[in-house]
Amino acid sequence: MEKNNMNKKKNINSHSILLLITVGLFILLYAAGYFMYGFGANAKGFEKLQNFLDIFRTNAALICIACGMTCVMLTGGIDISVGSLVAMDCMILSVGMENSGISPTLLVPFVLLIGIVFGAVQGYLIGYLGIQPFIVTMAGMFFARGMTAMICTDQVNITVDNWFKQVAGIKVYMPFELGAVVNKRGVKMVPYVNIPVIIALVVVVLVFLMLRYTRTGRSMYAVGGNQQSAALMGLNTKRTKMITYILSSFLCSIGGVLYCMNTMCGTTTQALGLEMKAISSAVIGGTLLTGGVGNVFGSFVGVLINGTINSLVSFNGELTRLGGTVPNVVSAFLLFVFIMLQAVFAKLRERKQ
Numbered sequence: 001m002e003k004n005n006m007n008k009k010k011n012i013n014s015h016s017i018l019l020l021i022t023v024g025l026f027i028l029l030y031a032a033g034y035f036m037y038g039f040g041a042n043a044k045g046f047e048k049l050q051n052f053l054d055i056f057r058t059n060a061a062l063i064c065i066a067c068g069m070t071c072v073m074l075t076g077g078i079d080i081s082v083g084s085l086v087a088m089d090c091m092i093l094s095v096g097m098e099n100s101g102i103s104p105t106l107l108v109p110f111v112l113l114i115g116i117v118f119g120a121v122q123g124y125l126i127g128y129l130g131i132q133p134f135i136v137t138m139a140g141m142f143f144a145r146g147m148t149a150m151i152c153t154d155q156v157n158i159t160v161d162n163w164f165k166q167v168a169g170i171k172v173y174m175p176f177e178l179g180a181v182v183n184k185r186g187v188k189m190v191p192y193v194n195i196p197v198i199i200a201l202v203v204v205v206l207v208f209l210m211l212r213y214t215r216t217g218r219s220m221y222a223v224g225g226n227q228q229s230a231a232l233m234g235l236n237t238k239r240t241k242m243i244t245y246i247l248s249s250f251l252c253s254i255g256g257v258l259y260c261m262n263t264m265c266g267t268t269t270q271a272l273g274l275e276m277k278a279i280s281s282a283v284i285g286g287t288l289l290t291g292g293v294g295n296v297f298g299s300f301v302g303v304l305i306n307g308t309i310n311s312l313v314s315f316n317g318e319l320t321r322l323g324g325t326v327p328n329v330v331s332a333f334l335l336f337v338f339i340m341l342q343a344v345f346a347k348l349r350e351r352k353q
Contacts, residue, residue, distance in 0.1 A: 018286035018341060019298045025284075025334075026301050029308045037315045044315050049179025050191040055307035060196035061086065061259035062277055062306075066285075066299040067207045068251035069278040074211070075244050076224045076291030077126065077133040081140035082252045083274035085118060087267070088144045089256025094156040094266030097164065104164035108257055115253025118144070119246035127241030141275070148268050155267045158260075168261035170195050196258040203251065207296045220244055224291025273328075280335045281306055288342055306331055 030052075037046035045051055056063075065082050072079045089111045096102040118140065125136045158165060171192040174180075179191040211217035219240040222230040231237050259271065281302035287294025310327045 018338070018345070019295070019301075021341070022285050022298055022301050022305070022338075026305050026308065029305060029312070033308065033312045033315065037312075046311070046315055048181060048191070049174070050181075050189070051311065053191055053193050053197075055304060055311055056197045056200070057194055058262065058310075059303050059307045060194075060200040061255035061262065062274065062281065063200040063300060063303050064203045064251050064255035064258060065274065065278045066281040066303050067203055067296045068248035068255075069275075070282045070285070070287050070294055070296050070299045071207065071211070071220055071244050071251075072133075072248045073279075073282050073287045073289065074220045074224045074291055074294055075241055076227070077241065077244070078279070079122075079137045079245065079248050079252075080134065080275045080279075081118075081122070081137040081144060082248070082255075082278055083271040083276075084141045084144035084148065085115065085249060085252050086256040086259050086271040086274055087269075088148045088151070089114070089253055090260040090263065090270050091148045091151045091156070091266035091268070093164075093257070093260045094158055095152050097160055097162065098156050098158050099152075101160075104162055108164070111257060112250065112253050115249040115251075115256070116246055118253075119249025120242065122249065123242030123245030126245060127238040145268070148266075148270075152266070153268060155265055158264045164261070165264065167195050168264065172198065194261075196261050199254070199258060203254065204296055204300050207251070211295065216240070216243060221292055224288075224293075226292070277303075277306055277331070280331050283342075284334055284338050286338075288346075289339070290342075290346070305334070 033046050037044045065086070069079060069082065092111055092114070093104070093107050096107045097104055122136050122140050125131045126133050171194060173190045173192045177188070177190050180188050182188050211220065219230070219235050222233065222235055223237050223240050227237050230240075260266065263270070282294065282299045283289065283302070284305055285294065285298030285300070285302035287299060306327070309330050313326050
């Protein structure tokens, strides 16, 4: 009995070390920005609480998408269609509200329904027909991006005043005026978050609880850990995969709604490369590419790391001139490092066994 407990503790420690590295990296990056752009002659406001909250605001959609991507990767799969699905969702919302005058009360549920159907088709092809996830989701990526262009090729801005725009503009201020500062005009500025941030945080909590305490969540871990063993235990691996892709696309459509609330427009080039950001956030957060190991809290921290990198670049004038190149290079480097760490830990586990 004692030996089993000791082995279990070793496994927990080996699985948790990547998460600890991720959290430590986030603290290190933010602390570096805090001291570089928060004090002295280079003080640019990085030390303000609002700057920290803005990382959540600009990445609310990515948080939801990364949660869905984590579930998919736990089963040993991948979903590269999420960026195109977000673009299609934004275009449907924008054209529907601005050009057709359709109420967001109808459009938002319609977009979420599209996510469920989209995920069900991909999940059926992957789970029941056994087609490789990369091939299926790549086809889904081309389909969604093509449908976006078929809906409209121009940028459509949402200017109509409705509850969608009003909800996007709601500010939830920090209690007790926490982190409030007085600007140069003598006006007190209280830090705030918007509704998409709150929705994204609720999604993280719900998905975390689902993975930890429900049969479906445990099945995702089992399928990703060893599909044959999961089948021998009586788990319906095909059904689990299908549910996983439905959940991923549904969360992606929630992210699409939040993305549209943040940008208030729809374009054919929207959310390009978002799938890579979601994958890198999950990997940096400790989710193994081979499946079976990971959690949404790690992916959430991975999103914050990518957001902090973008924030650091925006505070540096010289790096800002290079556009999005620097954050992409840094994220790619971190992704490479964490993939190498995963490979090292996998080798160490093989030797212990």
